[in-house]
Amino acid sequence: MRMKLRQSLALAVTAVATLALVACGGGSTSASPTAASSASAGTSATQAPADKLIVGAIHVGSVKDNGYNQAMHEALEQMKKNLPNVEVIEAENVPESADAERVMENMIQKGAKLILPLSFGYLDPALNVAAKHPDVIFEHPAGFKQAPNLGTFWSDTTSMEYLMGIAAAKSTKSNKLGWIIGFPIPNILTSINAFELGAQSVNPSVTTQVIVDNAWVDPAKEAEAVNALADSGVDVVTMIVDSPATVVETADKRGIMSIGFHCLCVQQSAGNGWLTGIGFTWGDLFTQFAKDVMAGTWKSANNVGTIGKGYATIAPFGPKVTDDTKALIDAKKADIIAGKLNVFTGPIKDNGGKVVIEAGQTGNIPDLLGTTDYLVEGVSGKIK
Amino acid sequence: MSTPFAQGVAAGAIRSGTSILYGALGEVIVERAGMVNLGLEGCMLVGACFGFVATAETGNAYIGLIAAALAGGVFNQLFGFLVVTRRANQLASGLTLMFFSLGLTAIVGKDYVGRKVQGLDTWHMPLLSDIRWVGPVLFRGDLLTFGMVPMALAVWYALYRTRWGLSLRTVGENRTAAFAAGLRPERIQYQALFVGGMLGGLGGAHLSLSYAGVWVEGMTSGRGFIAVALVIFASWQPLRAIAGALLFGGAIAFQLQLQARDTSISPFLLDMLPYLLTLLVLLVWGRNRQYQMPQGLTEVFEGTS
Numbered sequence: 001m002r003m004k005l006r007q008s009l010a011l012a013v014t015a016v017a018t019l020a021l022v023a024c025g026g027g028s029t030s031a032s033p034t035a036a037s038s039a040s041a042g043t044s045a046t047q048a049p050a051d052k053l054i055v056g057a058i059h060v061g062s063v064k065d066n067g068y069n070q071a072m073h074e075a076l077e078q079m080k081k082n083l084p085n086v087e088v089i090e091a092e093n094v095p096e097s098a099d100a101e102r103v104m105e106n107m108i109q110k111g112a113k114l115i116l117p118l119s120f121g122y123l124d125p126a127l128n129v130a131a132k133h134p135d136v137i138f139e140h141p142a143g144f145k146q147a148p149n150l151g152t153f154w155s156d157t158t159s160m161e162y163l164m165g166i167a168a169a170k171s172t173k174s175n176k177l178g179w180i181i182g183f184p185i186p187n188i189l190t191s192i193n194a195f196e197l198g199a200q201s202v203n204p205s206v207t208t209q210v211i212v213d214n215a216w217v218d219p220a221k222e223a224e225a226v227n228a229l230a231d232s233g234v235d236v237v238t239m240i241v242d243s244p245a246t247v248v249e250t251a252d253k254r255g256i257m258s259i260g261f262h263c264l265c266v267q268q269s270a271g272n273g274w275l276t277g278i279g280f281t282w283g284d285l286f287t288q289f290a291k292d293v294m295a296g297t298w299k300s301a302n303n304v305g306t307i308g309k310g311y312a313t314i315a316p317f318g319p320k321v322t323d324d325t326k327a328l329i330d331a332k333k334a335d336i337i338a339g340k341l342n343v344f345t346g347p348i349k350d351n352g353g354k355v356v357i358e359a360g361q362t363g364n365i366p367d368l369l370g371t372t373d374y375l376v377e378g379v380s381g382k383i384k
Numbered sequence: 385m386s387t388p389f390a391q392g393v394a395a396g397a398i399r400s401g402t403s404i405l406y407g408a409l410g411e412v413i414v415e416r417a418g419m420v421n422l423g424l425e426g427c428m429l430v431g432a433c434f435g436f437v438a439t440a441e442t443g444n445a446y447i448g449l450i451a452a453a454l455a456g457g458v459f460n461q462l463f464g465f466l467v468v469t470r471r472a473n474q475l476a477s478g479l480t481l482m483f484f485s486l487g488l489t490a491i492v493g494k495d496y497v498g499r500k501v502q503g504l505d506t507w508h509m510p511l512l513s514d515i516r517w518v519g520p521v522l523f524r525g526d527l528l529t530f531g532m533v534p535m536a537l538a539v540w541y542a543l544y545r546t547r548w549g550l551s552l553r554t555v556g557e558n559r560t561a562a563f564a565a566g567l568r569p570e571r572i573q574y575q576a577l578f579v580g581g582m583l584g585g586l587g588g589a590h591l592s593l594s595y596a597g598v599w600v601e602g603m604t605s606g607r608g609f610i611a612v613a614l615v616i617f618a619s620w621q622p623l624r625a626i627a628g629a630l631l632f633g634g635a636i637a638f639q640l641q642l643q644a645r646d647t648s649i650s651p652f653l654l655d656m657l658p659y660l661l662t663l664l665v666l667l668v669w670g671r672n673r674q675y676q677m678p679q680g681l682t683e684v685f686e687g688t689s
Binding site for chain 1: 506645
């Protein structure tokens with residue numbers, strides 16, 4: 001009996017230690033109870049102008065991931081530089097669960113008047129906290145619901161993928177391009193389609209091969225996927241997974257070219273094979289949010305920027321991109337911004353030969369982002 | 385430009401199989417000593433993390449490998465304390481330690497996510513690596529891939545040709561008899577866990593220092609569990625583990641190579657392949673290999689009664 005008790009104790013201690021560690025790994029802000037200062041008991045932020053602001057930001061991963069989270073973090077840094085009287089509290093590795101609510105509450109206690117829950121899965125937790133704190137403003141990325149004090153923002157990079165396709169098609173020698181994606185969801189399929197359409201616009205014989213990883217984060221599998229694509233003759237790869245780092249590094253090892261996504265910073269890992277990429281650049285938008293909140297002029301809205309808005313930026317070109325290609329990309333970019341070029345101009349067939357956009361019609365990108373369940377002609381890969 | 389399909393799969397099998405083989409060899413030693421360590425996944429994760437951290441700090445991937453091996457060995461001592469000393473349930477302890485390692489490595493590795501390190505060097509063996517078909521598959525790799533066969537041989541030698549191996553297997557078959565014969569079963573089990581943990585740590589380090597070249601939380605993604613299943617497939621024989629690791633590594637590589645060559649098979653079905661293979665192995669070999677299983681393993685629930 002005594003023995004049994006001791007065993008259970010040993011197990012229980014391990015279990016508790018494990019839970020504690022997991023929890024710490026989760027929310028890495030330290031909950032300092034002294035921080036509940038008078039700042040939180042101030043006036044309603046939506047009306048009175050303030051000259052100081054505390055911004056609370058929560059990230060789903062590490063801010064040094066060379067990907068999505070790092071792009072968000074760099075935007076916060078830029079906001080701090082633009083507005084010296086703004087203070088930022090950040091928390092990393094916060095699970096998309098009730099834990100997120102606890103972290104947000106904690107930040108509000110420390111006096112945060114603008115909360116940026118920076119991952120898709122934080123939407124419902126943020127709406128819950130927003131309902132309890134009408135004097136605190138929230139801005140959520142890619143959200144599809146708003147509240148009087150919760151606005152949403154995103155950057156639609158679809159037409160930029162068209163330009164990436166041009167860069168890839170102009171640089172490939174084998175006429176085979178490759179994509180590695182976490183999951184085949186509509187907005188990613190739309191990106192791949194735009195990419196292939198861009199590629200075909202300069203070289204109709206270029207094909208794109210898609211590999212589905214079934215994981216947002218599995219670097220070993222991402223590496224093997226690059227190897228498999230390189231083995232099959234692909235010489236330009238791009239991706240939408242959490243961090244582009246492994247894909248661009250493995251491509252470099254295999255001596256093939258790569259196009260980045262999420263963070264401009266990944267270019268450092270890419271070596272000579274780097275063509276270009278798309279990076280989120282939210283710095284000016286975050287600065288505007290902070291200014292509006294301080295001035296009391298903030299309004300709840302769904303703020304989706306397209307190519308001309310600057311919420312996302314085309315990364316600097318690598319040495320393999322010729323000046324002609326750069327000029328062509330600039331011209332096409334100008335056409336898209338001016339409304340002269342629609343990426344999804346019919347007739348467009350899917351890769352089964354079915355017409356998905358009729359001749360003379362154009363696809364509406366916001367609709368496509370939510371509904372696309374096909375790959376266009378020229379893209380191979382099963383998605384179901 | 386393009387590589388033949390079979391060559392791509394073979395090279396991929398070796399790349400993916402390396403980490404699995406080291407993990408499986410570690411588990412062979414541990415199971416031969418009469419324990420089932422489901423915490424192998426955690427042990428590999430600890431190796432991946434500490435190996436990466438040490439490499440980032442020292443700038444030398446070989447120091448990273450040593451750190452990974454030591455970290456794996458020390459981590460397994462926790463399992464030893466729970467299971468050998470405290471006689472806790474083996475399965476529960478292993479799983480608990482796996483979760484423990486998820487949290488531990490998340491904290492330790494936090495500042496190293498996104499760091500770029502100089503990983504293990506890739507060696508191209510002169511002349512041999514240019515042989516058509518075979519060269520690129522067999523004679524290009526890093527220290528750990530070239531070490532696969534020698535390491536399996538070394539484990540085989542240690543288990544079957546040394547006095548320590550004989551004692552270890554005796555303990556695995558029957559602790560009481562081993563004790564009566566004057567051996568110290570607990571000490572031998574701790575030793576087995578340390579050596580097995582070192583190998584598991586090396587397996588994890590191959591992921592972070594060579595294969596993927598990054599550290600990310602939870603990056604072993606179930607490869608440790610595949611390695612545990614592999615031990616049954618290999619019927620607790622280190623040399624057969626080589627074939628098993630190549631088979632499972634091959635399954636991972638095969639499905640990605642198939643996707644890269646435009647098949648009409650769903651990627652979701654293909655992604656099940658390594659796990660279907662695991663199930664198949666358990667179904668086909670699980671039962672009729674029981675006689676080859678170390679007898680001590682039939683008492684995995686020792687301590688719960």
